[in-house]
Amino acid sequence: MTQALDLLRLLLGKRFPFKFVYSNDYWMLDIGKHVFPVRKYRMIYEKLLLLGARKEHFLPPRPASENDLLLVHSPKYLKKLAAGTLSKDELAILELPYSAGLHKFALLQVGGTILAVETALATGLSVHIGGGFHHAFPEHGEGFCVLNDLAVAVEKILKEGKAVRAMIVDCDLHQGTGTAGIFAGRKDVLTFSIHQMDIYPAEKPESTVDVGLWAGDGDEAYLRELRARIPKLYDEFSPGLVVYLAGADPYEGDQLGGLKLTKDGLQERDRIVIEGARERGIPLAVVLGGGYASDIEDTVAVHLNTIRVAQRAQRMCP
Numbered sequence: 161m162t163q164a165l166d167l168l169r170l171l172l173g174k175r176f177p178f179k180f181v182y183s184n185d186y187w188m189l190d191i192g193k194h195v196f197p198v199r200k201y202r203m204i205y206e207k208l209l210l211l212g213a214r215k216e217h218f219l220p221p222r223p224a225s226e227n228d229l230l231l232v233h234s235p236k237y238l239k240k241l242a243a244g245t246l247s248k249d250e251l252a253i254l255e256l257p258y259s260a261g262l263h264k265f266a267l268l269q270v271g272g273t274i275l276a277v278e279t280a281l282a283t284g285l286s287v288h289i290g291g292g293f294h295h296a297f298p299e300h301g302e303g304f305c306v307l308n309d310l311a312v313a314v315e316k317i318l319k320e321g322k323a324v325r326a327m328i329v330d331c332d333l334h335q336g337t338g339t340a341g342i343f344a345g346r347k348d349v350l351t352f353s354i355h356q357m358d359i360y361p362a363e364k365p366e367s368t369v370d371v372g373l374w375a376g377d378g379d380e381a382y383l384r385e386l387r388a389r390i391p392k393l394y395d396e397f398s399p400g401l402v403v404y405l406a407g408a409d410p411y412e413g414d415q416l417g418g419l420k421l422t423k424d425g426l427q428e429r430d431r432i433v434i435e436g437a438r439e440r441g442i443p444l445a446v447v448l449g450g451g452y453a454s455d456i457e458d459t460v461a462v463h464l465n466t467i468r469v470a471q472r473a474q475r476m477c478p
């Protein structure tokens with residue numbers, strides 16, 4: 161019996177040869193009727209259980225510590241967030257209703273990306289079923305993003321000497337404003353963003369490399385750019401860690417965008433980014449950001465496809 165169980169564990173371990181980071185608290189956040197689909201986190205988790213993932217595949221995050229947050233965010237902003245004293249204007253650009261629950265959610269999401277990055281460095285690859293809040297700046301939040309999990313996690317591992325150079329590959333529909341601003345001028349962090357130009361945010365701080373596409377651009381234009389750039393950037397910059405924001409919102413059925421990527425096209429995008437890093441032995445943490453499809457099942461399907469690509473890549477290049 162024990163042997164049979166061990167064998168089963170071994171087989172399931174092969175099916176999911178990496179760890180997920182996930183908290184059941186992610187989807188408990190109450191933001192009322194909102195385009196941001198908090199439910200997707202739980203739906204992805206449940207689908208993974210159906211696909212054979214077990215409890216031991218999921219690592220629960222802890223809320224990020226004040227010290228870690230201070231690597232990126234100002235004490236003044238953190239204080240306002242904790243006390244719930246954001247101004248009307250600050251709440252307007254955040255586009256989320258404030259609550260103590262939102263504060264908790266944001267801290268936990270940052271903790272999740274930190275844990276995903278640490279796990280990737282230890283094991284080669286990890287997937288955070290959350291994260292990707294790339295519009296948050298040191299002094300304020302924007303566009304559904306309270307705290308910049310990507311920036312905090314990267315600053316932390318650089319400070320701790322766990323990597324010398326890190327690269328953020330931002331394939332969300334929207335330009336990675338906060339992350340680009342935070343790391344502007346840095347030699348140890350390369351920010352790459354491929355996004356739709358003619359939508360939010362109007363002002364786009366420069367990333368190290370920006371690729372702007374336009375409404376109507378689809379798989380061909382998008383993948384041509386990625387194929388031409390990502391492998392070259394990996395080779396030239398030689399990062400010790402890649403954090404990949406696999407946004408689901410470049411999908412053709414998304415309510416917030418006009419890019420026309422198909423599910424197959426998005427999966428090919430994932431392959432270029434994930435396999436490219438793993439073939440070179442670069443540790444990679446995936447975060448599942450944006451995704452506002454009219455049918456939430458589409459958003460979940462795009463994220464699950466990213467996970468399938470990660471499974472394959474980790475089997476090929478453990």
Ligand SMILES: [Zn+2]
Nearest residue numbers: 332333334450
């Ligand atoms: Zn987005």
